Amino acid sequence: MESSLVYSQSQWDIVLASFVLAGFALFATFVYLLATRRELSPRYRPAGSAGALIGLVASAAYLLLTVSWLSGFDFDRSTATFHPSDSVLQFRNAYRYVDWAVTVPLLTFELLFVSTLTGARARKNRLVLGALAFLMIATGFLGADTFNSTTGRLVWGLVSTVFFVPLYVTLLRTAFRSARELGEPAGPSLRRAGLMLSWTWGVYPLAYCIPFFFADSPGWVVAAQLAFTLTDIAAKVGYGFFIHAVAKARTALDVS
Amino acid sequence: MESSLVYSQSQWDIVLASFVLAGFALFATFVYLLATRRELSPRYRPAGSAGALIGLVASAAYLLLTVSWLSGFDFDRSTATFHPSDSVLQFRNAYRYVDWAVTVPLLTFELLFVSTLTGARARKNRLVLGALAFLMIATGFLGADTFNSTTGRLVWGLVSTVFFVPLYVTLLRTAFRSARELGEPAGPSLRRAGLMLSWTWGVYPLAYCIPFFFADSPGWVVAAQLAFTLTDIAAKVGYGFFIHAVAKARTALDVS
Amino acid sequence: MESSLVYSQSQWDIVLASFVLAGFALFATFVYLLATRRELSPRYRPAGSAGALIGLVASAAYLLLTVSWLSGFDFDRSTATFHPSDSVLQFRNAYRYVDWAVTVPLLTFELLFVSTLTGARARKNRLVLGALAFLMIATGFLGADTFNSTTGRLVWGLVSTVFFVPLYVTLLRTAFRSARELGEPAGPSLRRAGLMLSWTWGVYPLAYCIPFFFADSPGWVVAAQLAFTLTDIAAKVGYGFFIHAVAKARTALDVS
Amino acid sequence: MESSLVYSQSQWDIVLASFVLAGFALFATFVYLLATRRELSPRYRPAGSAGALIGLVASAAYLLLTVSWLSGFDFDRSTATFHPSDSVLQFRNAYRYVDWAVTVPLLTFELLFVSTLTGARARKNRLVLGALAFLMIATGFLGADTFNSTTGRLVWGLVSTVFFVPLYVTLLRTAFRSARELGEPAGPSLRRAGLMLSWTWGVYPLAYCIPFFFADSPGWVVAAQLAFTLTDIAAKVGYGFFIHAVAKARTALDVS
Amino acid sequence: MESSLVYSQSQWDIVLASFVLAGFALFATFVYLLATRRELSPRYRPAGSAGALIGLVASAAYLLLTVSWLSGFDFDRSTATFHPSDSVLQFRNAYRYVDWAVTVPLLTFELLFVSTLTGARARKNRLVLGALAFLMIATGFLGADTFNSTTGRLVWGLVSTVFFVPLYVTLLRTAFRSARELGEPAGPSLRRAGLMLSWTWGVYPLAYCIPFFFADSPGWVVAAQLAFTLTDIAAKVGYGFFIHAVAKARTALDVS
Numbered sequence A, B, C, D, E: 001m002e003s004s005l006v007y008s009q010s011q012w013d014i015v016l017a018s019f020v021l022a023g024f025a026l027f028a029t030f031v032y033l034l035a036t037r038r039e040l041s042p043r044y045r046p047a048g049s050a051g052a053l054i055g056l057v058a059s060a061a062y063l064l065l066t067v068s069w070l071s072g073f074d075f076d077r078s079t080a081t082f083h084p085s086d087s088v089l090q091f092r093n094a095y096r097y098v099d100w101a102v103t104v105p106l107l108t109f110e111l112l113f114v115s116t117l118t119g120a121r122a123r124k125n126r127l128v129l130g131a132l133a134f135l136m137i138a139t140g141f142l143g144a145d146t147f148n149s150t151t152g153r154l155v156w157g158l159v160s161t162v163f164f165v166p167l168y169v170t171l172l173r174t175a176f177r178s179a180r181e182l183g184e185p186a187g188p189s190l191r192r193a194g195l196m197l198s199w200t201w202g203v204y205p206l207a208y209c210i211p212f213f214f215a216d217s218p219g220w221v222v223a224a225q226l227a228f229t230l231t232d233i234a235a236k237v238g239y240g241f242f243i244h245a246v247a248k249a250r251t252a253l254d255v256s
Ligand SMILES: CC1=C(/C=C/C(C)=C/C=C/C(C)=C/C=O)C(C)(C)CCC1
Pocket: A100, A103, A104, A107, A136, A137, A140, A141, A156, A157, A158, A160, A161, A164, A200, A201, A202, A204, A205, A208, A231, A232, A233, A235, A236
């Protein structure tokens, strides 16, 4: 388990640095999208709001990851290594799922708010896809933490995948179809958001499978944490700016 | 008592995760409803303000629950269990009542602000129902913490119920009658808010009765904490969004 | 002294709960009055600002009281009692005076801003009554903490009363005279604010006299803390909402 | 040195109380001046912004002073005294200079923004006086902390005075000349701001000289801390409200 | 390494003071630029937003530096020295790179937003220069922390320089060419921003080379920390105010 291993100084440092980096980037995204909400027309403003809340919640989550990375280890100066501590707050990768349980439904809404879906159909899509997103993460948490044996991980991972597949397919289809319908200048930004979504969301299930194939080791933990952190920044900050560009372009069209 | 038991790692983890999840969802609700207040007409804006304050106070309460869950236990790595600590800040389920003493009156106002009641009748209803809500929680706290013997719990629970019954009946009657009067499109959202209120408010008195029927055990504590946390999210975040939908629909009607 | 006594669990708990409750209610008042400032006309807006700042400062003061209540005691699980700790931050009732030194002058201004006083007379009243309020609290602090022998307490309490009497009389006279002059609908709210002020401000000097008549005991400390806390909520939150109602009613009159 | 002395309970308490009081008053000033910026015309708004930032920075500085006053001492209950602790964060009066390095230039700007200086002359004055203010404080810090022998203190104090004299003279001259030029109603407020500046800025160099004449003692430390704290409130909060009154009066003149 | 040395009291103090000073100045910049965003026309507003976010992120970074400076050392009163502690959070100069990874791209954008580049060319420049900035810092971090041998430092420093050169040249060329094109009154401010950029950005690579030429010593660490801190203030606060002046001047031109 990631909290029972011994890390070298540069391993421990780069993980800490990546958490702080993600927290900075996400909190700045929150402040930026909140301050610029009024520049979007009322129809697309909810996309800005959703992006802002994603930044807020995710930066709070990185604060928790950072604090648990600090409190979960003790420093041994003589060997320059970081050992598991006795603190009650241990580092757990599974704490990321708490963030996702709130932000993945919001990422879903963010896209729907700038898509071409309208009225009752848009509302229904939001409800169904939001629920799928929440259930995908909640069941994933059970496999990654609560019933974390090989079987538990496998079974709950499969249950989670059952929610993942229709969610992923519908979102991508909506993104690319809307992008085509919108044309210039909003379309290309929406296409970019869809592409960003397609690869980032693929990283999480792959990372979930690491323990099936590789034994626990500090190197794998560091690699996985860096991958998660960079993917999170892409999936929230990068994607959020593409969605914001769509909202701005559509606002300009509606106004003129 | 919940603070004197020993929890396994997955038990302790899922409770922590649920507290953090509730804190994230409630704080995001605060920020969202505060930022969008101006989109409601002055008449319904107080409903948005009440919803925002509920999110703020309740997220602060979950921060306190989280901190006391951390400080109230020590981690034993060898057995992977969490034991009661000697810290002055012990975990107490009763700290939830402090949140409720502020938020349950506000939940009451939230509904009244979007109902069809107006003028002096609305003001009187707010005063009376707000007082009933506060007294229901204050007396419930006496039974759950201050005089927490079987008799004390029973007597104060009954006193609390005396405030509960007229409050619950009046609120639901107001919700459903107003929903009928409002018709499309505000009515259905108000009906949904009423339904949400009807089942969520029933969970709390039931959970209060657990100690009459079951002995203290880690399993029951975990189940009760998860139930409280999910019900709180439904009763504050879900209900708040339905109320917001009513306020938005009525704003649109008044404007057009 | 309150910091050298031993408290039972339910005694310690209810004091903590009351502090957290006051902090929540006062901070919510801050956020609400700050967010709604713009709904008051420029003339009465300072009343809203004063009310907001009172909520802010007082909630910070309750945070300090809460932290010192936590750090000032150690928990003994075997007897379920709370004993004085060795921490540098001991609980002190006198820390309340720091809050009052800022908020009592502001409470004075809050009333003057919605009264019928105008121009140079209003400015002079603000200056004189603000100074009386500050001096009343500063000298009271000397009696309650710095020179806290029976004689010191008596002498400084009398000095404080010398400032109290003209302040109290002028404020109540201004409130009731203005209420008469204003008539419906602002008058009755101002009368209610005056009544609220009249009894709440009487509680503090009475509580100051407890040590002259009763020996130190945990029961008296708990009673005094609950009385202070509930009176603070009435004198700041309740009174603040009455003042806000006056400001709103006068704004509506000026506009129409 | 202030951090190596033993304080009685009432000595330690009144210093703590004064720090918390200053923090409350300064933070309230920040919130008030920030919220009311828009009530000033664009020309005088920077004075409001400067006043707000002064309140923000200085309240953060008082938080640091408060925390170091807590962490720098241990409490001995048997003798009711406060002894130097082994904590890394010792109380240092010199930490006040960090606040001043930011706020004294801002206090300078605050006055210039509401004076009658305009255009290139105003800009040049801001640059020169801001630089003098910063250098005065930076060199004062070297004398009070870095080279704190009798000679070091003397030499650096004299260097600091070289910056002080032209700054003080120019500021007062600008204040009183502008006050004359402005006449009623802005003039008298500006005169009051000038008078406030004249005596408050005199207190700091005097306090700097205490160690030349008196040996270290708890009584002197307490007296100096109270003097600094009350002077800070006068020089920032009181002065800030006079400047704000000038800005408001000039805004009203420009508008009508 | 900076975290394994022993510092005298005045050495340790001046570093702490400089960190707190930078934190104050940067946070005040954040609040100021956020509050005044609306005074810029929509076209130049992103420059204000970028400046505000830089202030926010960098002040958070200085909070982290401050906390690690406190937690990384223990105080020995008998010798008045500060020794390395056993805390898990050690002081690391490399934590500055986390700030830079976010703020250096933003500093780049800040300049581009007020330059004369427009349309697709502006967007492309932002993308390319932002990426160069991020890669320059990320590879610099590898040399300063992850592979911090003499060879590692050299190799990664050279890789970083490969990104630095085109970035630096393009930015300066853009600044000075745009300054010429803009003429009075925006031009001179932009030229000043360019000059500020030219020398501040030169300090960082020089400081990176210190370990190639000088052995670790407390004196060098103190000098380097003071240099970094003052340069950071110049490169973010000073530069930010010049950029803001350009944005204000161009807004005034567009309006009139
Ligand atoms: C399919 C699947 C999963 C999918 C997770 C996803 C798709 C997460 C997306 C997270 C995002 C987008 C975060 C943004 O910051 C789990 C839960 C790992 C469990 C195993 C099966």
